[in-house]
Amino acid sequence: MSFFFAGGLTTLLLIGLPVAFALGLLAVLAMFFFDGGTFAFSAVPIKSFSALDDFTLTALPMYVLMSQVLVVSGVGRDLFEMASRWFRHFPGGLAIATVFCCTVFSAISGSSVATAVTVGAIALPEMIRRGYPRRYVLGLLAAGGTLGILIPPSIPMIIYGSVTGESVGKLFIAGVVPGIVLTLAFMIFSSYQMRHLKDKPATWTERWEGSRQAIWGLILPVIIIGGIYSGIFTPTEAAAVGVVFSFAIAFFVYKNLNMTILKKITLSTVKINAMILFIMIGAKLLGYILTILQIPQMITQFALSMDVSKWVVFILINIVLIVLGMFLETVSILVITLPILYPIITGLGFDPIWFAVIMVINMELALISPPVGLNLFVLKGLDKKNTISTIVRGVIPYAIIMILFIIALSFLPEIATFLVDNVE
Secondary structure, eight states, X not given: OHHHHHHHHHHHHHTTOOHHHHHHHHHHHHHHHHTTGGGGGGHHHHHHHHHHOOGGGGHHHHHHHHHHHHHHHTHHHHHXXXXXXXXXXXXXXXXXXXXXXXXXXHHHHOOHHHHXXXXXXXXXXXXXXXXXXXXXXXXXXXXXHGGGGTSSSOHHHHHHHHHHOOOHHHHHHHTHHXXXXXXXXXXXXXXXXXXXXXXXXXXXXHHHHHHHHHHHHHHHHHHHHHHHHHXXXXXXXXXXXXXXXXXXXXXXXXXXXXXXXXXXXXXXXXXXXXXXXXXXXXXXXXHXXXXXXXXXXXXXXXXXXXXSOHHHHHHHHHHHHHHHHTTSOHHHHHHXXXXXXXXXXXXXTOOHHHHHHHHHHHHHXXXXXXXXXXXXXXXXHHOTXXXXXXXXXXXXXXXXXXXXXXXXXXXXXXXXXXXXXXXX
């Protein structure tokens, strides 16, 4: 029976069926063959509705809308210009500035793709013009873009909370320190890798002027994260505040939001949210039939009964996530695996908030893992002169840094949990 699901899903994906429909079709076939034929189909509309009947998911379309507004507003351009003025006199200064820009833009968009597109379009031509090796630049931008799903607000964290029932606010807070540590690691490595490149320092007047222009982009993450951390508003309310603030920036500060662009933003937001929510419906249907057949329970029982250390199981889980990341995008991996992995992790005594950070870092790896790493194709679209293999070679060191960071978090889980413990 397990072969039916694993083989069936693999076959449907290989023939090119979208993930959402592959999950849904497999679930419907399983209902027909294993749960009473057509009579079981009555559960399809009920489970489809229940998949989306979750107040936590209200934040999802708002964060997506906010990221789309910020992409066109010009916030990313001003953030990069400010960062370059403050960091360009250091060895590899523009590389440091790019990572910083990725970090801040991640904290106001929650989207890795939006971060890679926005920062990449600005930083790539500028860094190439100043003599930075193209392969290193592409690798840095692909990896830097992944910070968008670790630093709050984070769409994968919202999905993790929706599927598992964990507090999204605590998940957001848990991602802050790991996000900062990973950012610093990227900065240090990129500075060392491009240490032979150094630009003329900006004057203090230029630095303060750049900061003044970028102030609106710097304020937004403070409002979102600070509001959640201080308890002023919930993550969902923070999403609404972020949307209003981002529209205010676009309309009144940058003044570049007209009806044509607004239509484009709206359609893009609808498409992204429809994709995510359809995947969640398909996963809910598949999860329902798997639960009826007690497959997750059997897998959990088997994992808990293995006569090995819980860390061996943890390592195997990470290997599975890395392999899945080579072929599926992050939302699909989360909604497919969490109903199985969450009971195993909690049953073994691991902290589910800590594991959320581990899982999101694995999803960051998925974004830069060939052959389906989304950020690789985003950067390929921005720079058609290079092949995917060139970008992959540039991104390998950052993938190694992420793996080493997962190991560090395994030994020091407090990196992810101490802020959450203080909130409690």
